[in-house]
Amino acid sequence: MKRKVGIGMLLWALLISLGHIQLNLGWSALRKEVAILTGQQREELVIGFLPVT
Amino acid sequence: MTKHSDEGTLFRSKKFTDWPTVKEALISKEIGGVFILAPMAMQLVADGVPIKVVYLGHRDGTGIVVGKDAPIYDFEDLRGKVVAIPSRYANQNILMHRMMDEWGMPYDSIDLREVPPPEHPTALRAGAIDGYIVGEPFAAKAEVDGFGRVLYHTKDIWPEFISCVMVVRQDLIDERRELVQEMIDGIAKSGKWLDEDMQHRMDAAEVTAKHYYFQPPELLKYVLSKPEDRVKYTNLAPLRADFDEIMELAFKIGVLSRRVEFEEYADDSFVRPLDQLDWNMGRLPREGGDQ
Numbered sequence: 001m002k003r004k005v006g007i008g009m010l011l012w013a014l015l016i017s018l019g020h021i022q023l024n025l026g027w028s029a030l031r032k033e034v035a036i037l038t039g040q041q042r043e044e045l046v047i048g049f050l051p052v053t
Numbered sequence: 054m055t056k057h058s059d060e061g062t063l064f065r066s067k068k069f070t071d072w073p074t075v076k077e078a079l080i081s082k083e084i085g086g087v088f089i090l091a092p093m094a095m096q097l098v099a100d101g102v103p104i105k106v107v108y109l110g111h112r113d114g115t116g117i118v119v120g121k122d123a124p125i126y127d128f129e130d131l132r133g134k135v136v137a138i139p140s141r142y143a144n145q146n147i148l149m150h151r152m153m154d155e156w157g158m159p160y161d162s163i164d165l166r167e168v169p170p171p172e173h174p175t176a177l178r179a180g181a182i183d184g185y186i187v188g189e190p191f192a193a194k195a196e197v198d199g200f201g202r203v204l205y206h207t208k209d210i211w212p213e214f215i216s217c218v219m220v221v222r223q224d225l226i227d228e229r230r231e232l233v234q235e236m237i238d239g240i241a242k243s244g245k246w247l248d249e250d251m252q253h254r255m256d257a258a259e260v261t262a263k264h265y266y267f268q269p270p271e272l273l274k275y276v277l278s279k280p281e282d283r284v285k286y287t288n289l290a291p292l293r294a295d296f297d298e299i300m301e302l303a304f305k306i307g308v309l310s311r312r313v314e315f316e317e318y319a320d321d322s323f324v325r326p327l328d329q330l331d332w333n334m335g336r337l338p339r340e341g342g343d344q
Contacts, residue, residue, distance in 0.1 A: 042063040045232055047219075048078060048087035050069050 062235055072142070079104060079222060086221035086236070091296070092303040093142035094220045098318040099311050103223035105320040106291050108237050110217035111244075114276075114284030115145055116192030116203040119184040120177060125204060128156050134183035137168035137176060144216055145186040147302045152210065160306065177201055188216050189276045189284055190268055197275055208282055215295055226320060237323040242332035244286030251278060260337045290324040 021030055035041035067084060069075045072093065078084045079102055088110050089097075097104055117136075119125040125134070138146045146165065153160055168176055173185040174194045184204065185191075195201025207214035219240065221233050246253050258273035266273060276283060293315045303309045 043232065044063040044065060045085045045236060046065045046067050046083070047236070048067045048069050048075055048084040048089075050072070050075060050087070050089055050093075 062232060064236060064239070076100075076102060079220075082222065082224075085225050085232075086219060088217045089220055090140060090143045091215050091218045091299055092144060092147060092308050093140070094218055095296075095300055095303065095313050095318050096142060096309055097220075099309060099313050104220045104318070105223060105226060106218045106220050106296070106318055107226075107233060107320050107323050108219040108240055109215055109289040109291060110219060112213045112215065112285040112288055113206065113208040113282070114189045115148070115186065115207040115214055115216055116189070116283075117184060117186045117205045118173070118177065118192050118195050118201045119204050121195075121200055121202050123183065125184065128152050128205070129158070131184060132158060132162045133164075135164045135166060135181075137173050137182045137185035137187070138165050139170045139173075139187055140167055141308055144214070144299060145188070146308065147299055147306070148207065148211055148214065149186060150306045151302055174198070174201065190266070190272050193272060193276045193279075193283075197272055206280075206283060213285075213288060213295070215299065218291065234323050238325065238330055241289065241325065241327060242330045244289055245327050245330060246332045246334065247277075247286045251281065254278060256336050287327065291319045291321050293319075 021027060032041065036043050067078075069078070069087070075084075075087055075089065076097060079087065079097070086104075086107075091106070094104065094106050117131075119131075125131060136149065138149060140146065149163065149165055150160060153162065166182065168182070168185070170187045170191050173182075173187045173191050176182045177185055177195060178198075178200050192203055196203060219237070221236075225233055247257055254277040255274055258277055259270050262268050262270035262273050296315055296319060300309065300313060300315075304312050
């Protein structure tokens, strides 16, 4: 019984995490974060400019 | 002028052509920050956009230009004339009103018209306007091409003039401080490098003319050297006294919808003493630029 509850909790946590990534973060953003953390990609910052002066 | 910093972060530039798109790009987090006109940054904050001015783009680098042979020898001679400004949200507009105050002229004594900066020189040459006030290199263009002359450089009428400022999103300041610091340090280092040696300026003119400005290198060399203090890239900390003056004038002439306090729109905590920053580089790398 304890094992079933444990597995259920893990699956629930996994489901919530996947839902969070899908709804709030986005898979491409996650892939980018992982690539930056693992050193495969450089961190990036986009700076805009308005050539009006 | 490399695409990435010494720390390895990739900085990309993105060109915008209108203000509402910049506002949307900041709100949607498409961009982390933007170089923008100082009064425009204040109005964005007044509109509730969570951004802060963290650094300046440059000091001075603006001129009031008139026809080479026009009978205009001081500011009073602009009375009744048509003068182009880059935008009502430009500090150049605030400067024209500041000058009218100084010379005791009513605000309607000069016909100020918004004209896109690249069109200023051609409009003067065609006789559509009597003068213009704009940031470089468009002031120098009339001089170099021989049909205009600078009536005033900002360094002589409003020393340490502020035109463009660097703003970043508040969430980046709160959550990615180190990234913002890296960028500000990079701007400060490159500014110090530019101002410490005329050869550095000439080198920068060559590289930026080709990859960033798409202007003749000779024009940029002229801007960066005639005179040497025509535009400056040091003293770029956002100072309260400078901004308070701009804000009060902008509110007075109706450019700002409300007064905004310095703490609302500025964060000077990223400014580091220049003697702690160095960019050990003799020449700029000859590589392609961003779009």
